[in-house]
Amino acid sequence: MQVKLKVELQELCRIISVVGAIGGCIFLERDVSIEELIKFFVSFAQKNSCGKCVPCRVGTKWMEVLLERYLKGELSAEEKKLLKILAEDIGASSRCDLGKVAGKIVNYALEYGLIEEK
Ligand code: SF4
DSSP states (O other), X not given: OHHHHHHHHHHHHHHHHHHHHTTOOOOOOTTOOHHHHHHHHHHHHHHHOOSSSHIIIIIHHHHHHHXXXXXXXXXXXXXXXXXXXXXXXXXXXXXXXXXXXXXXXXXXXXXTTXXXXX
């Protein structure tokens, strides 16, 4: 249990530093979960997208929808693959860090099991 908590705090710090790197600063309650933080950031990226590139403008909206359903345990196996591919593509092909980071955070969270289906 202590090891898992340590990993989560390290990941939390990494994500907070990434959010800080794109020009924002957030303050969190002590009990904010990693799922809530990731959902917050994807939503933040979607709302603040300037719309110049499709991966961020459209991709983050779909990623937000799929992520929400993933966390509720509503995705089929095919949709889970789609979420992972979408996150990888958004992270790789967005024009600036807002979109890139949104994709990378979700991809990283899925790859390392930081978020789980309910
Ligand atoms: S990734 Fe950057 S350039 Fe592309 S839509 Fe988002 S904010 Fe605009």
